[in-house]
Amino acid sequence: MKMHRPAAEVSTSSMADIAFLLLTFFLVTTVIQNHKGILMMLPPFVQLPADVPIPARNIFAIQINSADQLLVEGVPVSDLVGLRDRIETFILNNGIDHRYSDNPRAAIVSLKTDRDTSYRMFIAVLDEIHAAYFNIYASRAGVTAEVFRKLDLRNPKEAAICRRAKDGVPMNIYIAESDKVGN
DSSP states (O other), rough: OOOOOOOOOOTTTTTTHHHHHHHHHHHHOOOOOOHHHHHHOOOOOOOOTOOOOOGGGGGEEEEOTOOOEEEETTEESSSSSSSSHHHHHHHTTTTSTTTTTTSSSEEEEEEEEEOOOOOHHHHHHHHHHHHHHHHHHHHHHOHHHHHHHHOOOOOOHHHHHHHHHHHTTTOOOEEOOOOOOOO
């Protein structure tokens, strides 16, 4: 005679507790990267009339296509060599050469990229533009660009040096919106 034994049961009452503990463990031990993006100080918003004409001579145009090829002032350029010097010459022209800006206040460096431009190339060109401005500021302050970048703006003396160097030479960088994909 066979005895009917009840089927063995597995208690699932603690299963929810175990799942909760595993979930808590993975949430606590997982590191989520926080991408900060490009740190740039934006100027305060000023409502200007939309139809203010800007003379073409006051715009230094740099374009990068999807193949990371440069077009500087309408001329193809193979690399970034000399770009910083050209930007400095453009900004500091003071109306001497008719091909360059009227004065440093009116000079605008325009950077336009394609949507498929690599991030690396965009940053490299943007770094060259910033380096040109910092070279100008440093020469006006009578120090090297490295020393100028390390000025502590919390120190009143160094902040005054920085203000004097930047006076009359605003960092006018226009990053144009991409309008198409491809060459």
